[in-house]
Amino acid sequence: MVLSELLAPAGSYDILVIAVNAGANAVYLAGQNYGARAFAKNFTIEEIEKAVNYAHLNDVKIHVTVNTLINNFEIIDVISYLFKLYQIGVDAVIVQDFGIIQLLKKLIPDLEVHASTQMALSNYSAIKWAYDNNIKRIVLPREKSIEEIKQIHDQLEKDNLKMDLEAFGHGALCYCVSGNCYMSSYNSGRSGNRGACAQPCRREYRLKYRGYNVGNGFLLSTHDLATYNNIKAISDAGVTSLKLEGRMKSGDYIGTIVNSYRNIIDGNPGDWEKDLHLVFNRRFTNGYIMNDKPGEVMGRGSSGHEGLYIGDIVNIEDTKVTIEIKNKEIPVILEKGDGIAFKYNGKIKGIYLENIIKQDENEIVIDTTRRVKVGTEVFISYSAKTHESLKQFKNETIKSKIPINVTFNFQKDLTASVKVEYYLDDELINFRHKAIARFEKAKNRPITKESIEKQLEKTGGTPFYMEKIKFNDMPDNLFIPISGLNKIRREILDKAQELLLNHYTPTKKSVKAARKRIEEFKKNYETYENKTNKKTRLSLFANDLSQVRAANGFDLKRIYLDVNCSYNSKDDYYNNIKDILKEAIQIAPEIEIVWVLSSFINEFELIKANEIIKELESEGYLISVMVDSPGAEKIFSCPIYGNHNLNVWNSYAVENLSKYKGLILSSELSGREIKEITRKNYIKNIDLEMIVHGNLEVIVSRDDFTNLNDGRDFIISNDAEYATLEDKKRKKFKYKIFFDYNRQSHILNKDCLCLIEEMNDIKNLNLDNLIVDCRYSNEKYTKQILSIYNESLSEISDEKLEEYKFKIMDFSQSYINKGNYIEGRLHEDT
Numbered sequence: 035m036v037l038s039e040l041l042a043p044a045g046s047y048d049i050l051v052i053a054v055n056a057g058a059n060a061v062y063l064a065g066q067n068y069g070a071r072a073f074a075k076n077f078t079i080e081e082i083e084k085a086v087n088y089a090h091l092n093d094v095k096i097h098v099t100v101n102t103l104i105n106n107f108e109i110i111d112v113i114s115y116l117f118k119l120y121q122i123g124v125d126a127v128i129v130q131d132f133g134i135i136q137l138l139k140k141l142i143p144d145l146e147v148h149a150s151t152q153m154a155l156s157n158y159s160a161i162k163w164a165y166d167n168n169i170k171r172i173v174l175p176r177e178k179s180i181e182e183i184k185q186i187h188d189q190l191e192k193d194n195l196k197m198d199l200e201a202f203g204h205g206a207l208c209y210c211v212s213g214n215c216y217m218s219s220y221n222s223g224r225s226g227n228r229g230a231c232a233q234p235c236r237r238e239y240r241l242k243y244r245g246y247n248v249g250n251g252f253l254l255s256t257h258d259l260a261t262y263n264n265i266k267a268i269s270d271a272g273v274t275s276l277k278l279e280g281r282m283k284s285g286d287y288i289g290t291i292v293n294s295y296r297n298i299i300d301g302n303p304g305d306w307e308k309d310l311h312l313v314f315n316r317r318f319t320n321g322y323i324m325n326d327k328p329g330e331v332m333g334r335g336s337s338g339h340e341g342l343y344i345g346d347i348v349n350i351e352d353t354k355v356t357i358e359i360k361n362k363e364i365p366v367i368l369e370k371g372d373g374i375a376f377k378y379n380g381k382i383k384g385i386y387l388e389n390i391i392k393q394d395e396n397e398i399v400i401d402t403t404r405r406v407k408v409g410t411e412v413f414i415s416y417s418a419k420t421h422e423s424l425k426q427f428k429n430e431t432i433k434s435k436i437p438i439n440v441t442f443n444f445q446k447d448l449t450a451s452v453k454v455e456y457y458l459d460d461e462l463i464n465f466r467h468k469a470i471a472r473f474e475k476a477k478n479r480p481i482t483k484e485s486i487e488k489q490l491e492k493t494g495g496t497p498f499y500m501e502k503i504k505f506n507d508m509p510d511n512l513f514i515p516i517s518g519l520n521k522i523r524r525e526i527l528d529k530a531q532e533l534l535l536n537h538y539t540p541t542k543k544s545v546k547a548a549r550k551r552i553e554e555f556k557k558n559y560e561t562y563e564n565k566t567n568k569k570t571r572l573s574l575f576a577n578d579l580s581q582v583r584a585a586n587g588f589d590l591k592r593i594y595l596d597v598n599c600s601y602n603s604k605d606d607y608y609n610n611i612k613d614i615l616k617e618a619i620q621i622a623p624e625i626e627i628v629w630v631l632s633s634f635i636n637e638f639e640l641i642k643a644n645e646i647i648k649e650l651e652s653e654g655y656l657i658s659v660m661v662d663s664p665g666a667e668k669i670f671s672c673p674i675y676g677n678h679n680l681n682v683w684n685s686y687a688v689e690n691l692s693k694y695k696g697l698i699l700s701s702e703l704s705g706r707e708i709k710e711i712t713r714k715n716y717i718k719n720i721d722l723e724m725i726v727h728g729n730l731e732v733i734v735s736r737d738d739f740t741n742l743n744d745g746r747d748f749i750i751s752n753d754a755e756y757a758t759l760e761d762k763k764r765k766k767f768k769y770k771i772f773f774d775y776n777r778q779s780h781i782l783n784k785d786c787l788c789l790i791e792e793m794n795d796i797k798n799l800n801l802d803n804l805i806v807d808c809r810y811s812n813e814k815y816t817k818q819i820l821s822i823y824n825e826s827l828s829e830i831s832d833e834k835l836e837e838y839k840f841k842i843m844d845f846s847q848s849y850i851n852k853g854n855y856i857e858g859r860l861h862e863d864t
Contacts, residue, residue: 037269040299041097041200042292043281046075048428050085052289055427057296060095061085062128064229064281065119068112069099071229071281083122090538091497091531093435095125099281101150103227103683104131105703106710110556113137117552120145123539128173129153130227132664133686139168141551144544146170148200152227154212154679156663157637158189161197163665167690171198173277175212175634176259177322177736180271182636187272198274201323204291205279206316207256207331209235210733211634211778214679217732219702220783221767225859227681227702236337238762241739241748241771243755249334249742253759254735257333260318262298262307268323287313289424308364311342312417322736329741340382341375341415342366344398347408354391357398357412366414368398373416376406384415434493437501438530442486444507448473454526456498458537465533467526471518476511483508489519496527497534564715568800572824575630575728575807576816579617584816586622588824591803592696593622594660594675596630599772599780599810602750607775612646619655628658628675632776633734635661644669658695667693678725679734683707685714688722696721696803701730701787704858705795712800721802726789727819728807729770729848733781738773756810766849772810782810788850790838793826811847818845 042058044050053061063069063085066076077085082098089096098119104112112134119127126146129135130153138147148171149155149164156175164172174183183199190197208215218232219225234254241249261268261276268276276299278291290313294306311318316333317340320326345360359366368374368390375384389401438456445451450473455464483505491500540548571591576582577600585593595618601607611629618627631643643659647670650657658672662679676697682688683700688711691697699708699722712722739757740747748757750773759781761767770782787807789796796804806823808816822838843850 035266035269035299036272036274037265037276037299039095039200039275040292040295041275041277042288043278043283044085044288045071045281045283047077047081047085049285049288051088051430052285052424052427053292054089054092054094055429055431056289056292058094058292060097060125060275061089062097062099062277062281064099065115068102068104068108068115069229069281071099079118079122082119082124086122086124086538087535088430090123090535091432093433093497097126097128097148098124099128099150100134101128101130101152102229103681103700103702104134105707106684106714107707109133109137109684109686110559113141113552113555116142116145117548120540120548121545123535125538126171130681131683131687132680132690133684133688135167135169136686136690137555141555142548143168144540144548148173148198151175151202152213152681154214154634154663156212156634157640157665158186159637159640159665159668160663161186161190161665162193162195162668165195165197169197171200171275173200174202174273176202176207177211177634179325180264180267180323181325183273183323184271190272199272200275200277201268201273202259202279202321203261203268203276204259204295204310207259207319207321209254209256209735209737211735214681215733216702216730217769217781217783219859220730220732220785220853223854223857223859225702227700228859230859234761240760240762241742242758242760243748243750248746248748248757249739249744250762251334251743252337253332253334253739253742254737255316255333255337256331257317257319258315259321259323260310260315261320261324262295262310264320264324265299283314285428286421286424289427290420293424293427308342308366309417309420311364312414312420314339327740328737329747332737332741334741334743336380338382339415340377341373341413344374344412344414347376347406347410347412348397350406350408353401353403355400355402355406357400359396359398365395368393368400368414369417369419371418372414374400375413375415376404377411377413378407378409386416432495432497434496434499436498436534438493438498439502439504440490440500440526441504441506442508444473444505444509444512448475448509448512452522452526454530456530458534461537463530463533463537465529467522467529469522470525471514471521473512473514476513479513480511481513486519489516490523492520492523493527496531498527498530559714562714562716564713564800566718566800568802570797570799570801570827571803572820572827573723573803573805574816574820575725575805575809577809578813579614579621580813581808581811581816582618582621582627584813585625585820588820590622590625590820592626592628592658592675593618594628594630594805596809598630598632598774598776601775602773602777604775608642608646612650615646615650615657616653616655619657626658626673628660628673630660630677631662632774633662633677633679633778633780635663640666640669647672664691675721678731683711685711685716688715688717688720692717692720694720696723698723698725698805699801701725702854702859705792705799705855707858708801709799723803723805724796724799724801725787725805725807726793726796727787727823728805728809729782729784729786730807730853731780732769732783733779735779735781737779738777739771739779768848770810785849785851786846787853788839788842788846789852789855790822790826790842791832791835792852792855793823793835794830794832797827815845815847818842 042053
């Protein structure tokens with residue numbers, strides 16, 4: 035099988051032990067900072083070192099997540115932390131931030147780097163970019179299908195590029211593409227990109243269209259992914275590592291899913307499917323990876339755990355309750371102590387079983403005083419037997435997995451040297467050992483080779499087992515006490531274990547070289563300051579030619595034209611896009627027109643877009659493009675700009691993406707953090723941009739709102755129309771939803787970012803470009819906003835800016851706020 039690694043999560047050391055003992059080939063975990071699960075217990079440095087040693091002695095790898103976005107104030111601390119991980123000997127770090135990728139490539143190139151799924155490397159050009167950036171593994175977006183993964187794998191092989199592919203195989207799914215969600219950050223201050231997501235996708239919502247209610251329930255809640263039936267297909271597609279999700283989950287959960295998948299992968303018979311259904315899940319989907327449709331991935335009826343469906347209550351006599359078994363696919367035998375749940379009218383009540391009166395293949399009769407009704411659905415949600423079996427994984431134990439070969443070479447004086455050999459990661463580890471315990475001439479019964487082998491094979495509690503034991507020139511009349519043989523065994527196994535642990539840690543020379551580079555970097559970082567003063571200009575995000583007309587009278591640097599949500603199909607989009615771009619250039623010939631490409635674009639569409647641009651150039655129309663993935667510079671010869679989904683948080687991300695002509699800095703950043711980026715930025719030929727106004731995009735999702743609670747599909751027939759998503763408990767939280775030509779849904783924030791009052795401060799941030807986002811508004815609104823922000827670029831008082839704020843409030847279609855600009859994100863020192 036190509037699939038060689040079962041990768042398990044661990045939120046604490048105790049759970050790591052369970053994951054290793056249950057059969058994981060690798061475990062991913064986080065330190066107490068910079069991991070995308072801020073509310074997990076997580077690991078201290080001392081615990082990481084302990085975890086690394088325990089895992090390596092069991093032939094298991096450790097991957098440490100450093101997969102949050104990093105601001106400039108944290109750069110020095112993060113690099114120091116990564117250097118410590120390198121010294122400890124972690125096998126890989128999982129990274130999201132483009133700046134950290136850049137620094138690791140320069141400062142600690144020997145530390146293996148895996149690209150987090152949140153990097154959203156969704157096309158082959160982005161994966162080639164990752165290869166050039168010293169990344170050894172891609173954690174693929176959950177939205178990639180098995181066919182797309184196979185294409186990527188085959189192309190990598192064709193290009194002779196060594197790159198591991200890792201795919202999520204089980205656990206919770208993010209609603210947003212690759213987890214690049216901003217809903218929690220913009221509305222509760224808890225950023226998913228900083229590991230503090232408040233999970234607004236698990237709330238109840240109401241979907242409205244043209245004032246009518248078209249859907250209710252947990253509309254953004256997904257089922258949990260489960261690929262246990264598709265292991266061979268995933269392996270055949272070229273996936274090296276199957277990742278299980280759950281760093282916030284319990285030891286029982288981790289033990290169950292790791293043990294189940296280990297046995298399923300190994301082909302061992304057992305009730306593994308039943309066990310997976312019993313631990314926490316939101317019902318299962320095969321996921322986008324196995325081509326489930328959005329309506330099949332979504333679990334809009336519930337966002338919590340129900341368990342494994344058994345059947346329905348068909349009769350009640352006093353306290354005797356009869357359950358008709360309806361789930362014949364996964365048979366269940368209930369036992370005393372099991373937990374079962376009763377679901378009626380959407381509400382769930384649970385009990386632990388004490389008295390089972392009858393049980394056969396058709397029905398189960400139980401005795402309970404719990405008030406229930408006929409027609410109630412019954413689930414088993416807890417298995418006492420499974421829980422008991424998991425105890426075997428809780429205690430630390432070293433499994434003897436590594437074959438070791440020992441050769442005794444005897445000298446004429448009866449002394450013996452021992453040659454020891456074993457392999458780690460296809461590398462030969464060997465040493466010679468001069469035994470302290472001595473052989474001597476036998477007075478009575480000589481020791482036999484079989485006796486020596488018997489003692490040496492007692493390797494329990496070590497990582498090794500004796501594969502071959504050889505004897506060269508062994509005299510016939512030798513003797514050594516059993517205690518002496520035991521001493522030899524201990525000595526060679528202790529040395530072998532020491533070399534095993536050393537194998538995973540860098541050499542002193544490598545550490546010294548890395549330390550020197552880091553010290554030089556720190557010194558330069560502290561002393562460098564960008565002294566350039568830039569004149570800030572204004573640009574516009576538009577989605578309609580009428581807005582381009584409204585903008586033509588203003589001194590704008592660029593118009594970012596995004597018409598992706600103006601068409602319902604690819605054919606319509608590509609049949610019209612060329613003429614739209616032409617007309618935009620004709621309307622505003624003095625302003626650079628930038629074609630905003632689809633979010634999370636695939637390779638085919640990148641190539642198609644380049645063909646259109648070349649056709650336009652041949653007709654005399656010069657166009658630029660905006661993308662949200664790296665590597666596009668290898669396709670396009672025109673100017674390229676980076677969209678907000680690139681998540682530029684620091685000056686080293688700017689350096690890494692410096693092939694782009696301009697980059698939008700993340701809207702999650704505070705003004706103080708943005709100022710630090712421009713102060714430390716030494717890349718002169720790139721425009722740094724900031725969105726100062728607009729209803730920001732909080733989610734892009736594969737969800738098309740088919741299969742709503744009543745089974746109906748929601749379809750907008752007219753181009754450029756939208757639906758409204760309303761939080762059922764917080765009715766002021768209303769989000770507009772637009773659909774692009776790929777049927778991806780784009781959810782816009784309920785409030786409009788409006789930084790007009792802060793413009794005098796923003797003008798001193800040393801940015802090249804300020805963007806007003808007027809997408810999905812009309813020509814009149816666009817003119818009003820451009821007029822106000824254009825005026826604010828001149829010398830103007832704070833009092834006048836406050837007047838402008840009230841003016842905007844008068845014609846704005848939503849509440850206005852200042853986003854994260856003033857205080858940054860909550861729960862953080864920004």
